[in-house]
Amino acid sequence: xxxxxxxxxxxxxxxxxxxxxxxxxxxxxxxxxxxxxxxxxxxxxxxxxxxxxxxxxxxxxxxxxxxxxxxxxxxxxxxxxxxxxxxxxxxxxxxxxxxxxxxxxxxxxxxxxxxxxxxxxxxxxxxxxxxxxxxxxxxxxxxxxxxxxxxxxxxxxxxxxxxxxxxxxxxxxxxxxxxxxxxxxxxxxxxxxxxxxxxxxxxxxxxxxxxxxxxxxxxxxxxxxxxxxxxxxxxxxxxxxxxxxxxxxxxxxxxxxxxxxxxxxxxxxxxxxxxxxxxxxxxxxxxxxxxxxxxxxxxxxxxxxxxxxxxxxxxxxxxxxxxxxxxxxxxxxxxxxxxxxxxxxxxxxxxxxxxxxxxxxxxxxxxxx
Amino acid sequence: xxxxxxxxxxxxxxxxxxxxxxxxxxxxxxxxxxxxxxxxxxxxxxxxxxxxxxxxxxxxxxxxxxxxxxxxxxxxxxxxxxxxxxxxxxxxxxxxxxxxxxxxxxxxxxxxxxxxxxxxxxxxxxxxxxxxxxxxxxxxxxxxxxxxxxxxxxxxxxxxxxxxxxxxxxxxxxxxxxxxxxxxxxxxxxxxxxxxxxxxxxxxxxxxxxxxxxxxxxxxxxxxxxxxxxxxxxxxxxxxxxxxxxxxxxxxxxxxxxxxxxxxxxxxxxxxxxxxxxxxxxxxxxxxxxxxxxxxxxxxxxxxxxxxxxxxxxxxxxxxxxxxxxxxxxxxxxxxxxxxxxxxxxxxxxxxxxxxxxxxxxxxxxxxxxxxxxxxxxxxxxxxxxxxxxxxxxxxxxxxxxxxxxxxxxxxxxxxxxxxxxxxxxxxxxxxxxxxxxxxxxxxxxxxxxxxxxxxxxxxxxxxxxxxxxxxxxxxxxxxxxxxxxxxxxxxxxxxxxxxxxxxxxxx
Numbered sequence: 001x002x003x004x005x006x007x008x009x010x011x012x013x014x015x016x017x018x019x020x021x022x023x024x025x026x027x028x029x030x031x032x033x034x035x036x037x038x039x040x041x042x043x044x045x046x047x048x049x050x051x052x053x054x055x056x057x058x059x060x061x062x063x064x065x066x067x068x069x070x071x072x073x074x075x076x077x078x079x080x081x082x083x084x085x086x087x088x089x090x091x092x093x094x095x096x097x098x099x100x101x102x103x104x105x106x107x108x109x110x111x112x113x114x115x116x117x118x119x120x121x122x123x124x125x126x127x128x129x130x131x132x133x134x135x136x137x138x139x140x141x142x143x144x145x146x147x148x149x150x151x152x153x154x155x156x157x158x159x160x161x162x163x164x165x166x167x168x169x170x171x172x173x174x175x176x177x178x179x180x181x182x183x184x185x186x187x188x189x190x191x192x193x194x195x196x197x198x199x200x201x202x203x204x205x206x207x208x209x210x211x212x213x214x215x216x217x218x219x220x221x222x223x224x225x226x227x228x229x230x231x232x233x234x235x236x237x238x239x240x241x242x243x244x245x246x247x248x249x250x251x252x253x254x255x256x257x258x259x260x261x262x263x264x265x266x267x268x269x270x271x272x273x274x275x276x277x278x279x280x281x282x283x284x285x286x287x288x289x290x291x292x293x294x295x296x297x298x299x300x301x302x303x304x305x306x307x308x309x310x311x312x313x314x315x316x317x318x319x320x321x322x323x324x325x326x327x328x329x330x331x332x333x334x335x336x337x338x339x340x341x342x343x344x345x346x347x348x349x350x351x352x353x354x355x356x357x358x359x360x361x362x363x364x365x366x367x368x369x
Numbered sequence: 370x371x372x373x374x375x376x377x378x379x380x381x382x383x384x385x386x387x388x389x390x391x392x393x394x395x396x397x398x399x400x401x402x403x404x405x406x407x408x409x410x411x412x413x414x415x416x417x418x419x420x421x422x423x424x425x426x427x428x429x430x431x432x433x434x435x436x437x438x439x440x441x442x443x444x445x446x447x448x449x450x451x452x453x454x455x456x457x458x459x460x461x462x463x464x465x466x467x468x469x470x471x472x473x474x475x476x477x478x479x480x481x482x483x484x485x486x487x488x489x490x491x492x493x494x495x496x497x498x499x500x501x502x503x504x505x506x507x508x509x510x511x512x513x514x515x516x517x518x519x520x521x522x523x524x525x526x527x528x529x530x531x532x533x534x535x536x537x538x539x540x541x542x543x544x545x546x547x548x549x550x551x552x553x554x555x556x557x558x559x560x561x562x563x564x565x566x567x568x569x570x571x572x573x574x575x576x577x578x579x580x581x582x583x584x585x586x587x588x589x590x591x592x593x594x595x596x597x598x599x600x601x602x603x604x605x606x607x608x609x610x611x612x613x614x615x616x617x618x619x620x621x622x623x624x625x626x627x628x629x630x631x632x633x634x635x636x637x638x639x640x641x642x643x644x645x646x647x648x649x650x651x652x653x654x655x656x657x658x659x660x661x662x663x664x665x666x667x668x669x670x671x672x673x674x675x676x677x678x679x680x681x682x683x684x685x686x687x688x689x690x691x692x693x694x695x696x697x698x699x700x701x702x703x704x705x706x707x708x709x710x711x712x713x714x715x716x717x718x719x720x721x722x723x724x725x726x727x728x729x730x731x732x733x734x735x736x737x738x739x740x741x742x743x744x745x746x747x748x749x750x751x752x753x754x755x756x757x758x759x760x761x762x763x764x765x766x767x768x769x770x771x772x773x774x775x776x777x778x779x780x781x782x783x784x785x786x787x788x789x790x791x792x793x794x795x796x797x798x799x800x801x802x803x804x805x806x807x808x809x810x811x812x813x814x815x816x817x818x819x820x821x822x823x824x825x826x827x828x829x830x831x832x833x834x835x836x837x838x839x840x841x842x843x844x845x846x847x848x849x850x851x852x853x854x855x856x857x858x859x860x861x862x863x864x865x866x867x868x869x870x871x872x873x874x875x876x877x
Contacts, residue, residue, distance in 0.1 A: 067854040075458040195484040
C-alpha cells in the first residue's frame with residue numbers, strides 16, 4: 001500500500017511528528033518552513049512500506065544530530081544535507097530506492113522528505129524509534145543490529161567531517177552498555193566541536209530495514225496532524241482527535257504549575273508538575289523529562305514509563321508542548337500513546353527502558369495505565 | 370510633589386491621569402481625535418495641564434495599527450550575518466503576501482556570525498558591507514535591519530556591521546537584532562525588520578506627541594515599562610502589545626496588589642489575566658504582529674462570554690456568549706427593551722440599580738439562583754486557569770460590569786478588590802511604569818558555573834535597566850531563567866534575565 005504526499009501535507013506531518021516527539025526532537029517550525037519553501041506545489045513523494053522496497057536495494061537516512069536550541073539560530077542546513085548525500089551515494093553497493101527518517105519525532109522527517117523529493121524516490125513509512133529519543137544508540141537499528149560496514153557520513157555547513165568508527169571493538173553486551181553507545185559518544189564530541197548541530201547520513205539495506213524499522217510512523221504522524229487540523233477547522237476537541245488517531249489515552253487535563261530543570265551531562269533534565277482542572281480537579285501529574293518526557297506519576301503513583309509515549313498538548317489548540325517551552329500557566333493535557341512493540345522487548349528495554357535513563361523502575365506500559 | 374501624567378490613546382477615547390506619589394490627583398476621558406495630537410492636548414488640559422507634570426507617559430497603538438494596516442512602512446534591507454549558515458531560511462520567510470507587497474524590502478547574506486561557543490562562523494568583510502551600503506544609497510533605502518547568528522549572545526558582529534554601513538552611508542539607520550529580539554533567528558530578525566520599517570513613522574509620531582507635551586516624554590512598552598521618547602524612536606516595535614499590559618498593571622497597582630488575578634468585566638466578555646510581582650504573566654506562545662511571528666510575548670489573557678449585555682436563557686440559566694453589546698440601553702428589559710440580559714438579572718437581584726426595576730419583577734429567586742449557579746461554575750473555571758499551586762490569589766475586579774459578578778466571586782470564597790478609578794487603569798498603568806532592561810545570553814560553561822552565569826545575566830540586565838534611565842538602587846530582577854543546550858558534551862547554557870527600576874528624574 002503506497003500513497004502520495006504533497007507540499008500541503010507538510011504542516012500536518014510536522015504537527016503529528018511534534019506530538020510523537022514527546023517533548024523533544026526539536027522545534028519543527030523552521031523545518032516546516034524550509035520544506036514548504038523547497039517543495040513546489042507539484043512535488044509528489046510516494047510513501048511506501050519497507051516490504052515494497054526492491055530486495056537487495058538500499059535506503060538512506062539523513063538526520064540532524066545536536067542541540068535543539070542551536071537549531072533555533074542555525075536552521076536546517078541544505079549544504080550539509082547535500083554534502084552527506086554526495087559522500088555516501090558513490091559508495092553504495094547496489095541501487096538506492098528510498099529515503100527514510102531515523103526518528104519520526106520533531107523535525108527529523110523533514111530531511112528525508114526533501115531528499116526524496118529531490119531524488120524522485122519514495123519515502124519509507126517508518127523510522128527507527130516511533131517517537132523521539134535523545135541518543136543515537138536508542139534506535140531500533142542499534143538495538144537489533146543492522147548490516148555492518150554500510151557507508152555513513154557526518155557533515156556540517158563546512159562540508160564533510162571526520163567519521164568516528166561505527167562498530168566499536170567491544171562486543172555488544174560484554175561491557176553491560178547498550179550497543180552503539182560508543183558511536184553516540186564519539187559523534188557527540190564531533191558535534192560539540194562543530195558548533196552544536198551536525199548531520200548524519202546513513203545507508204541501510206532492505207533486509208535490515210524490514211527487520212528493524214518501526215513501520216507506519218509517517219502515516220501515524222500524518223493521521224495525528226490531519227486530525228488536529230480538522231478539529232481546529234471545525235472547532236471540535238483536538239485532544240479527542242489525537243486520541244482517536246493514535247489509539248492514545250488522556251492521563252490528566254490540567255495546567256502547568258511548576259517546572260524544575262537541571263542541566264546534567266549534556267542533557268536537559270527536569271520535572272514538570274501539572275494540576276488537574278475541570279473533571280480532573282484534585283488530581284495532579286508529575287512528569288520527569290530528559291529532553292523528552294519519560295515518566296508520569298499520577299497522584300504520586302508511577303503510571304507510565306518510557307518507551308511508551310508521553311505527550312503534553314495544549315488543551316485548547318492541540319499544539320504539542322516541547323520541554324523547552326514549558327512554563328507555569330500553560331493549559332495542557334497529558335497524553336499517553338503506545339510504544340512500538342519493537343521498543344518493548346526485554347533486549348530493547350535495556351536501551352530505551354527506564355533503566356537506560358537512570359531510573360530504578362520497571363517498564364510500566366500504556367496497556368496497564 | 371513630583372507629578373507624572375499617564376495617557377492612553379485608544380481607538381475611541383484618550384484617557385489621561387495625573388499621578389502624584391502613586392495617587393491619582395486628576396483624570397480625564399476625551400474622544401480620540403483623528404490627529405491624535407488635539408485629543409492629547411485636550412486630555413492634558415483637563416487634568417490640569419502638562420506643565421505641572423515632570424514626565425508624561427504615553428501608551429499608543431499608532432505603530433501596531435501601521436503594521437496591521439500596512440501603511441507608512443519604510444522599505445528596509447535585511448542583512449543577515451553568518452553565511453552560509455541559515456541560508457535555507459531567508460529573511461521574510463512566512464510573511465503574509467500583502468505585507469511583502471506593501472514594502473519592497475531587500476535581503477543580503479554576509480559573512481560573520483558566531484557558533485554557540487563564540488567562535489566565528491566566518492570573518493566580517495568590510496568591502497562586502499560597503500558595497501551593500503552603496504546599493505542602499507542608490508535605492509534611497511534609509512533603513513537596515515542587521516541580524517547575526519547567535520547575535521544575542523555575541524553582539525559584536527552586529528555592532529561592527531552597523532558602524533561600517535553608516536561609515537559608508539551616513540543616512541542609513543540601522544536596527545540591531547540583539548537590541549530588539551530574543552534567541553531564535555527568524556523571529557528575532559522579523560521583529561528587527563518590523564522595527565526598522567516603523568522608525569520613520571515613529572520619528573514623526575513621537576515628534577508630534579512631544580509637541581503636544583511640554584515635558585519629558587516616555588512611551589509605554591510591551592513589558593510594562595516605559596522608554597524615553599529619544600529611545601523609543603529607535604525601538605518602536607517594543608510598543609506593539611503595551612495596551613493589555615498597562616491595563617493589567619494599572620489595575621494591580623490601583624488595588625495595591627502585586628500578586629492577583631485581574632478580571633475585566635465588559636459588555637460582551639470578561640477578560641482575565643494574572644499579575645506576578647506586579648507584572649502580567651506572559652503567555653507561552655509567541656506574538657504575531659501584523660501576521661509576522663516575533664518572539665515577544667503578550668500577557669496571558671483568557672476570555673469568557675460573560676458581560677453586562679450577555680443574553681440569559683431563563684430555562685437553563687445559561688449566560689452568553691451572545692450579547693446585545695453596545696445596544697444594552699435599548700434592548701435590556703430594565704431599559705424598556707425585550708431582551709433578557711445579565712444586567713437585568715443583576716437589577717432583579719438587587720446588585721445594581723439601573724433602569725426600571727419593576728420591569729424585571731417577574732424574575733423570581735429561583736431563576737436568579739439558577740443563573741448564579743451557572744455563573745459561579747464558569748467563573749471558577751476561568752479562575753482555575755490562572756491558579757498556581759498552593760495560592761489563592763485575590764481578584765481585582767474592573768470594568769463597567771464589575772458589580773454584576775462581585776457578590777458571586779465572594780460566594781466562591783474569594784477575596785475581591787474593587788479599586789476606584791478602574792476605568793482609567795490603562796492610563797494609570799502607563800503613568801506608574803518603570804524602566805527596564807533585558808539580557809538573553811549564552812554561556813559555554815566549562816569555564817563558568819551556572820550560578821555565575823545566572824549572576825552575569827542578571828548584572829547585564831541591571832546594567833541595561835540603569836542605561837534605560839533607572840535609578841540604580843531601585844533596580845530589581847523580575848525574571849531569571851536558564852535553559853540547557855541539550856546534547857552538547859560541553860555544558861552550554863542560555864540565560865535570560867529581566868530587571869526593572871524606578872525612573873531617575875534627575876538624570877534627565
